[in-house]
Amino acid sequence: MNTPTTNPYRIVVGFFTAPAPALRTLMMPTTLHQLCYLQQPDRPPGVLLAVFSQAWSPKSTELCLQMTATAESPLYEPAWRFCDVGGVRLHRVSLTDAITALDRFIDSGRPHQVVTVNLDFLRLAHRDAQFRQVLNSADLAVADGMPVVWLSRTAGDPLPARVTGVDLTLHAAELAARKGYSIFLLGAAPGVAERAAAALVRSHPGLRQPGVFSPPMGVWSDREQCDIVERVRAAKPDMLFVALGAPRQDLWLRERLQELNVPVCAGIGGSLDIIAGNVSRAPAWMQSVGLEWTHRLMCEPRRLARRYLLEDLPFLVTALTRRAPDAAGQPRI
Numbered sequence: 001m002n003t004p005t006t007n008p009y010r011i012v013v014g015f016f017t018a019p020a021p022a023l024r025t026l027m028m029p030t031t032l033h034q035l036c037y038l039q040q041p042d043r044p045p046g047v048l049l050a051v052f053s054q055a056w057s058p059k060s061t062e063l064c065l066q067m068t069a070t071a072e073s074p075l076y077e078p079a080w081r082f083c084d085v086g087g088v089r090l091h092r093v094s095l096t097d098a099i100t101a102l103d104r105f106i107d108s109g110r111p112h113q114v115v116t117v118n119l120d121f122l123r124l125a126h127r128d129a130q131f132r133q134v135l136n137s138a139d140l141a142v143a144d145g146m147p148v149v150w151l152s153r154t155a156g157d158p159l160p161a162r163v164t165g166v167d168l169t170l171h172a173a174e175l176a177a178r179k180g181y182s183i184f185l186l187g188a189a190p191g192v193a194e195r196a197a198a199a200l201v202r203s204h205p206g207l208r209q210p211g212v213f214s215p216p217m218g219v220w221s222d223r224e225q226c227d228i229v230e231r232v233r234a235a236k237p238d239m240l241f242v243a244l245g246a247p248r249q250d251l252w253l254r255e256r257l258q259e260l261n262v263p264v265c266a267g268i269g270g271s272l273d274i275i276a277g278n279v280s281r282a283p284a285w286m287q288s289v290g291l292e293w294t295h296r297l298m299c300e301p302r303r304l305a306r307r308y309l310l311e312d313l314p315f316l317v318t319a320l321t322r323r324a325p326d327a328a329g330q331p332r333i
Helices: 095-108 119-127 129-136 146-154 165-179 192-203 222-235 248-260 271-276 284-288 292-299 301-321
Strands: 009-017 046-053 063-068 082-085 088-091 112-117 140-143 183-187 211-213 239-243 264-267
Touching: 082 146, 088 095, 088 119, 088 129, 095 112, 095 140, 095 165, 095 264, 112 119, 112 129, 112 165, 112 248, 119 129, 119 146, 119 301, 129 248, 140 146, 146 301, 165 183, 165 192, 165 239, 165 264, 165 271, 183 192, 183 222, 192 211, 192 271, 211 222, 222 248, 239 248, 239 271, 248 264, 284 292, 292 301
Parallel strands: 112 140, 112 264, 183 211, 183 239, 239 264
Antiparallel strands: 009 046, 046 063, 082 088, 088 140
16 A cells, blocks of 8 residues: 555544454544554543554554543444445444433433434435435434345445334333333324324333424425424423434434434434334334335335335345445445
8 A cells, every 4th residue: 555645644533442352433434444453451431532544554553542531422332333335334233232322312411313224215325425424424323124234244244133213213112111211203294193102102101292293294494494493392302203204304303403402313214104003014024034125015005116116126236236345445336
């Protein structure tokens, strides 16, 4: 590797834990191809301020300074690192890990964005740089569907499991019932959020009645946007689940994240329709083998046929067959 002639070093600040035998980072800077791993098994969790050579190699000398943890953001387990799938960074988490992350987000009191990335997200992100940036800047990005897990396997860094928006919402409700957290459901067609809230309360004794609001369809005026934000802020929820569809829900949450000031802000697409019972969920065996999308297609052919068959399926086939690595060592899509 050639040594750069200008700006040979860059300063990187990240949140680290210090497991044996090495420090690992969650917030992997996209400009760095490799990280320097340090043999510091007895160090407490902290913030690592490091100067990395752009021309990193195992023989290069790196300067790292271990500092006391002062950041407000929760520290993650070392295994919760990124997997790059078609330019979208996903956290390598199980459903249990994801719920633990939500709990830590709430403990921090600061707003965090959660994205549930399915195959359609990857397709949209492939052609929309703004949407891709929003996904990559999320505090937690999970794989919502087996096709995303399959693509991670072709990348040589398999995700441990899928974490669907439905499962995330259901288990978040269990967490809320157990710890006294509050939930707000925003979006879906009129009446859907109310029925979903009732279903969550029935299935999770002790859950506080979730706040609900179904905003008008179409483009919102500034007044309508302010009204939506004020409704959420007035409810002061610990978790906000937004069902507006992608990319709208995720772009809107990113734009309004600080203003909403909710510790957990998650986009969950059509999950409320399933929770409310408007749309049936695929049997467990279909979910386990990655055929849940076929069940959804049979249930909603008018709405999903074009997206699934003419857009997402060709994208998946192309992605699975184009596995040549790019300059960063990641498969191209």
